Amino acid sequence: MPIGVGEVAPDFALSDQHGADVRLSGFRDIRNVVLVFYPFAFTGICTGELRALRDHLPLLEGADTAVLGVSCDTMFALRVFADREGLTYPLLADFWPHGAVAQAYGVFDEERGCALRGTFVIDRAGVVRWTVVNAIPDAREVTTLVRAVEELPR
Incomplete structure (x- = not known):
């Protein structure tokens, strides 16, 4: 069961595509x-x-919001993927222990060994303020996410 609105977001520390440690509590x-779980790099959806998030990044960052992508891919795969797609925001490797952060958020698909399309908007206090979880074949709507971020208190 995914964590819900009003819950404190579980803290984590993962490596980004450049090998830097990123901690949610930071x-x-x-x-x-905006914490975005996705199944696999280099897949169509x-x-x-992630391109749509890249294209909307000025709106999200303008709302004083950091975007973090999370998948069970390796850091090395995420580096190539980010470079190829021009993704400048952190892509975090939930590779080992495999899917531990996705599991903590309730969005790990045990059968496929990957994250579902879970999106969590977390405020400055570390509380989840908006969330949606899509099945693997169902793309998320980025404009709805942007609206959710714009509604956060400043």
Whole structure:
């Protein structure tokens, strides 16, 4: 069961595509966070979604919000993927222990060994303020996500 609105987002530390450690609690009291879980890099729907986030990044960052993508891919695969697609926001490797962060958020598909399309908007206090979880074949709607971020208190 995915974590819900009003719950404190589970903290984590993962490596991004450059090998830097990113900790969710590092954003506390500083920026809101959009946490986007996706199944696999280099796949059609995921690539389209992450490009759409890239294209909407100025709106999200303008709302004092950091975007973090999370998949069970390796850091090395995420580096190639980010470079190829021009993705400048952190892509985090939930590779080992495999899917541990996706499991903590309730969006890990045990059968496929990957994350579902879970999206969590987390405020500066670390509380989930908006969430949606899509099945693997169902792309998320980025404009709805942007509206959710715009409604956060500033």
